[in-house]
Amino acid sequence: MIYQDSKTILEVRGLSATVNGIEILKGLDFTIKSGEVHAIMGPNGSGKSTFAKVLAGHTAYEVTAGSVLFEGKNLFELAPEERARAGVFLAFQYPIEIPGVANSQFLRLSYNTVQAQRGKEELDPLEFDDFVREKMKLLEMSPDFLDRSVNEGFSGGEKKRNEILQMALLDPRLAILDETDSGLDIDALRIVSQGVNQLANKDNAIVLVTHYQRLLNYIVPDFVHVMEAGRIIKTGDKDLALELESRGYDWVGAEHQATMATV
Amino acid sequence: MSALTAIRRPPEGHLETLMTGLPQLQTSPLPWINTLRAEAVNRLDVLTLPTRRDEEWRFTNISPLTKLSFAPPLSATHLEAADVAHFYIEEATTRLVFVDGIYAPQLSSAASNSGVVVSNLPMLLAAHAAVIEAHLGRHATFNDNVFAALNTAFLHDAAVIVVPRNMALAAPVHLLFIATQKEVVSTPRCLVVAESGSAVTVIEDYVVLHQPGWQEEAHFTNAVTEITLEDNARVNHIRIQREGSKAFHIANCTVSLGRSSHYQSVSVALGAQISRYNLDVLLAEGAECAIDGLALIAANQLADTHTCIDHAQPHGISRQLHKCIVGGSAHAVFNGKVVVRQGAQRTDSIQSSRNLLLTDKAQVDTKPQLEIVADDVKCAHGATIGQLDSEEVFYLKSRGLSESVARNLLTYAFAAEIIDRISVASLKHQLEQSAFEQTRSES
Numbered sequence: 001m002i003y004q005d006s007k008t009i010l011e012v013r014g015l016s017a018t019v020n021g022i023e024i025l026k027g028l029d030f031t032i033k034s035g036e037v038h039a040i041m042g043p044n045g046s047g048k049s050t051f052a053k054v055l056a057g058h059t060a061y062e063v064t065a066g067s068v069l070f071e072g073k074n075l076f077e078l079a080p081e082e083r084a085r086a087g088v089f090l091a092f093q094y095p096i097e098i099p100g101v102a103n104s105q106f107l108r109l110s111y112n113t114v115q116a117q118r119g120k121e122e123l124d125p126l127e128f129d130d131f132v133r134e135k136m137k138l139l140e141m142s143p144d145f146l147d148r149s150v151n152e153g154f155s156g157g158e159k160k161r162n163e164i165l166q167m168a169l170l171d172p173r174l175a176i177l178d179e180t181d182s183g184l185d186i187d188a189l190r191i192v193s194q195g196v197n198q199l200a201n202k203d204n205a206i207v208l209v210t211h212y213q214r215l216l217n218y219i220v221p222d223f224v225h226v227m228e229a230g231r232i233i234k235t236g237d238k239d240l241a242l243e244l245e246s247r248g249y250d251w252v253g254a255e256h257q258a259t260m261a262t263v
Numbered sequence: 264m265s266a267l268t269a270i271r272r273p274p275e276g277h278l279e280t281l282m283t284g285l286p287q288l289q290t291s292p293l294p295w296i297n298t299l300r301a302e303a304v305n306r307l308d309v310l311t312l313p314t315r316r317d318e319e320w321r322f323t324n325i326s327p328l329t330k331l332s333f334a335p336p337l338s339a340t341h342l343e344a345a346d347v348a349h350f351y352i353e354e355a356t357t358r359l360v361f362v363d364g365i366y367a368p369q370l371s372s373a374a375s376n377s378g379v380v381v382s383n384l385p386m387l388l389a390a391h392a393a394v395i396e397a398h399l400g401r402h403a404t405f406n407d408n409v410f411a412a413l414n415t416a417f418l419h420d421a422a423v424i425v426v427p428r429n430m431a432l433a434a435p436v437h438l439l440f441i442a443t444q445k446e447v448v449s450t451p452r453c454l455v456v457a458e459s460g461s462a463v464t465v466i467e468d469y470v471v472l473h474q475p476g477w478q479e480e481a482h483f484t485n486a487v488t489e490i491t492l493e494d495n496a497r498v499n500h501i502r503i504q505r506e507g508s509k510a511f512h513i514a515n516c517t518v519s520l521g522r523s524s525h526y527q528s529v530s531v532a533l534g535a536q537i538s539r540y541n542l543d544v545l546l547a548e549g550a551e552c553a554i555d556g557l558a559l560i561a562a563n564q565l566a567d568t569h570t571c572i573d574h575a576q577p578h579g580i581s582r583q584l585h586k587c588i589v590g591g592s593a594h595a596v597f598n599g600k601v602v603v604r605q606g607a608q609r610t611d612s613i614q615s616s617r618n619l620l621l622t623d624k625a626q627v628d629t630k631p632q633l634e635i636v637a638d639d640v641k642c643a644h645g646a647t648i649g650q651l652d653s654e655e656v657f658y659l660k661s662r663g664l665s666e667s668v669a670r671n672l673l674t675y676a677f678a679a680e681i682i683d684r685i686s687v688a689s690l691k692h693q694l695e696q697s698a699f700e701q702t703r704s705e706s
Contacts, residue, residue: 056661059653084663096658100676109672110662117663149676166662 001202002222006033007071009174009205010055015066016230017054024050026230027066032174035202039216039241040209042227043249048209049093051227052178056090057083071173084110085117087173091163091180093209097151103162104146107132111169135168139195156183157192164195175199176207181215193218213245226252288419293388296418299400303415310409322596322628323539323567328511333448333483335417339365340443342472347441350470353689355437357381359422362441363482364449366420370439381436384421384452394425399454402489402517410513414450414487421452426461426496435464435501435687442471442506445480453488457496459521464499465490466687471507471534479509481536486514492524492550499527501685503694506534508562515541520550529684531694532558532566533701539567548576554583556597557681559701561590561621571600572614574607574637583614586681588674588702589625600632601644607637614644619651619677621670667703674702 012030016023024047032038040048054061055068057080068075070088078086098106104125111132112122123131133143139161151159160180167175177196181189196219200206208219216224216238224240225232226249233256234240244252291297312329313320340362347370351358359381360370366383373382380391387395399421405412422438440451457463469484484506492498498518506512512535520526524547532538544552558566572581587595595618603610618627631644651673659669678698685691 058657079666080657080660081663081665081669084661090661092658092661096652096655098655098658098673098676100679101672106659106662106672109664109668110659113663113665113668170663 001035001037003033003035003202006035006202008033008069009071011069013067015051015054015068016064017050018062018064019050019060023064024061024230025054028227028231030225030232032205032207034173034205036223037200037206037208037219037221038223038225039221040207040225040227040232041211041241041244046227047230048227049178052090052093052176052207052209055083055088055176056080084170085114089167089170089172089175091160091167091175091177093178093182095151095159095163097149097154099149099152101150102146103148103150104129104132106150107146107166107169110166114170132165132169135165138168138198139165140191141165157185157188160184160188160192161195164192164199168195168199172204174205174207176209178209179211180208181210181212189215190218213241216241228253228256288417291388293392293396295396296388300416300418303405303412303418306405306412307409307416310407310412312409319569319598322594323537323565325511325537325539328483328537331446331481331483333446336363336365336444336447336449339363339367342367342370342441342443344370346474347439347472350439350441350468352435352437352466352468352687354435354687355466356434358437358439359383360439360441361420361422361449361451363444363447364420364440364451377430378427379430379432380423380425382423384423384454385419387423391423391425394456395423395454398456398489398491400489402491402519403487403515408515410485411487411515414452414485414515417450418452421454424453424455424463424465426457426463428458429460431462432464435466435499437466437468440467440469440484440486442469442482442484442510443474445482448483448485451484451486453486455488455490455498455500457490457492457498457524459493460495461493462497464501464686466690467500467502469504469506469512469534471505471510479507481509481511482507483511484513486512488514488516490516490518490526492518492520492526494521495523496521497525497527499686500529501687501690502528502530502540503690504530504532504534504538504540505697506538508534508536508564510535512538514539516543518542518544518552520544520546520552522547523549525550526552526554528552528554529681530556530568531681532556532560532568533697535564535566537565537567540569542568542570543573544571544581545573545575546579546581549578550576551580552582554581555681555684556585557678558587558589558595559678559698560588560593560595561701562593563591564593565596566593567596569598571602572612574601574603574610574612577606577608577610579607579610579612581612581614584681585616586677587618587627587629588621588678589618589627590621592622592624592626594626594628596627597629598632599630599644600634601642603633603635603637603640603642605636608639610637610640610642612640612642612644616646618646618648619674620648621650621674671699671703675699678702
C-alpha cells in the first residue's frame with residue numbers, strides 16, 4: 001500500500017551485473033518505499049532472478065556498475081549474512097535441500113542470529129517451538145516439517161511455504177519473492193499469498209518476481225514493472241499485469257523502442 | 264623355559280624395534296592358552312612391520328609409530344569411579360573397564376546372571392573354557408598379521424561376552440578401554456559370542472583420561488576383537504575410537520556370521536594421530552550385515568579403515584556407508600572390499616564411500632573393491648569426494664548465518680547421517696556434541 005511520507009527502503013541506480021562474464025543487468029533503476037508491494041515481470045532471461053540474487057549477495061554474480069542503497073546504506077558493503085541480519089530477505093525460486101540439518105534447528109539458528117543482531121531476545125528450543133508453531137499455522141503447515149531435514153523431500157509447494165515461514169520468522173524490511181508462485185497449485189497459491197499479505201505492513205516492502213498475473217490476483221501490487229534485457233522498461237499499476245497477461249510482452253518492448261527512438 | 268623368553272634378537276623391521284619389553288606373562292593353567300600365545304610369539308619372530316610397499320598399507324605410513332618406543336604397562340593406574348564416571352553410558356547396566364589394557368574390577372559391573380557372561384577372561388576360564396576355546400583366537404588369525412600376533416602374544420585380560428541361546432539383552436554392554444600412561448602399549452582384546460537366536464548390543468569404546476596437568480602423549484593401542492554370531496543371532500556393534508591426538512591405534516576386528524544372523528555396526532574414529540581399523544566380516548547363508556563408519560579428523564591426523572565383507576554363501580545381504588570428514592592437513596583412507604564367492608548366489612550388496620574435504624591440504628584415498636565370482640548377484644558400489652556445496656552455504660548465509668556457522672552446520676549434518684544410526688541415545692547425543700565441537704573448531 002502506498003503511504004504518505006513513507007521511507008525509501010531500496011534505491012537502485014544504474015545497476016549492471018554479470019554472471020560468468022556475461023552481462024545480465026544493464027543499468028537497472030528501481031526504487032521501493034516502505035509499505036509498498038512491487039511486482040517485477042518480464043520474459044525469461046530478462047534478468048529478474050539475477051536482480052534478486054544480486055540483492056541477496058550471491059557470489060556468482062558480479063556487480064560491475066551502479067549503486068544500491070538499502071535504508072540509505074550501501075548494500076554492497078554487506079556480506080550476504082549481514083544483509084539478512086539487516087533485514088533483506090530472498091525467498092528462493094529453488095529452495096536448497098539440506099539433508100541432515102533439522103528444519104527446526106535451522107529455523108531457530110537463523111531466527112536467533114537475526115534477533116541477536118536486533119538486540120532482541122533469543123529463544124531456547126522449547127520457546128522457539130511454541131513460537132514457530134504459531135507461525136506455521138499461518139501457512140497451514142504441519143508441525144512435522146520441523147523434524148524433517150531442511151526442504152529435503154518437500155514438495156514444490158511445501159518448499160515455498162517453508163520459505164514464507166522463514167520470512168514470517170525473520171520479519172524482514174525488504175522481502176524479495178523470486179517466483180514464489182511457480183509450482184504451486186491453486187490451494188497452495190492461496191495459502192502462500194494469504195501468508196504474504198498478513199506479513200505485509202507499513203514498515204516493510206515486498207518485491208514479487210513473477211511470470212504470471214495470477215499471483216497478483218491474491219497479492220495486489222502497488223506497482224508493476226516490466227523487465228527486458230536487464231532493465232526496467234515500463235512501470236504501471238496492477239492493471240499493467242492484466243494487460244501483459246492478455247497481450248504478452250512484445251508490445252512493451254516495441255513501445256520502449258519507439259520511446260527511445262523519439263528521445 | 265617358556266617360548267616367551269626364548270626369543271632371539273630380531274632383525275630390523277621386527278617388532279622389537281618398537282618394543283622395549285616382550286611379553287612376560289604367567290603361565291596359564293589351560294595349555295591351549297599357552298599354546299596360542301607361544302604360536303603368536305613365534306610368528307612375531309618372523310613377521311615384520313608393514314611399510315608402504317605392502318599393498319594393504321599403501322596409503323598409511325606407520326613409520327612415526329616405529330620411531331617411538333613402547334612398553335607394556337609396568338603397573339596398573341589405579342582409578343576411582345569418580346575419575347572415569349563421565350565415560351559411563353547410562354543405558355549400559357553391564358560394563359567392563361580396562362585401564363591401559365588391564366582389567367579394572369573396581370570400575371566394572373560384570374554380569375553372569377541368567378546365563379549371560381560378561382566378564383574378564385581369567386575369571387571365566389574355569390567355568391566357560393569350552394566356549395572360549397572354541398572361539399578365542401580362532402577368528403582373528405595372526406599368521407600374516409603382525410599386530411594380531413602381538414596382541415595374542417600378550418593375551419591375558421580380555422572382555423568376554425557370551426549370550427546364551429535365544430536370549431535378547433535389552434541393555435547394551437559397555438566395553439571401556441581407558442588410556443592413561445604414555446609410551447605404553449596396551450593390547451585390548453574382546454570376544455563376543457552370540458549363541459543362536461540371541462541378541463546383544465556391544466559398545467567398544469576407546470578413550471583417553473585427561474588428568475590434571477595432562478599433556479597429550481603418545482601411547483599405542485593394539486586391539487583385537489572377535490565376534491561370532493551363531494544362526495539367527497543379532498549383534499549391534501558400536502565402536503568409538505576417541506583416543507588422544509598423539510595416540511597410535513591399530514585394531515583388528517573379525518566377525519563371523521552364522522545362517523540368517525544379523526550384524527550391524529557403526530564405527531566412529533575421532534581421535535589418534537594414526538589409526539587403522541581392519542574389519543573383516545564373513546557371511547554364511549542368508550546372513551545380513553549393515554556396516555557404517557565415520558572418520559572425523561583434522562590437524563595432522565591419519566585415519567585408515569579397511570573393511571572386507573566376504574559373502575561366502577548364498578542369499579547374503581550387506582550394506583555399507585563409510586564417510587570421512589577431513590580437515591587441516593589430515594588424511595583419511597578407506598579400502599572397502601566386497602567379496603562374493605562362487606556359489607554365493609543371490610547376494611545383495613551395496614557399498615558407498617562418501618568423503619568431505621574441508622581444506623586444500625586435506626587428503627582422502629578411497630578404494631571400493633568388488634570381487635565377484637558368482638553370476639547371479641546384485642552389487643553396487645560408489646565413491647564420492649567433495650567439498651561443501653556452495654549453494655547450501657549461500658542459502659544458510661542468506662538466512663543470517665555466518666560463513667563459519669553455515670559451514671559447521673553442513674559439516675555436522677554430513678557426520679550426523681552416520682551418528683544417527685547409533686541406537687544408544689546417550690552415546691549418540693555425546694557424539695553429536697563432539698562432532699559439533701570438532702567441526703566448529705575446524706571452520
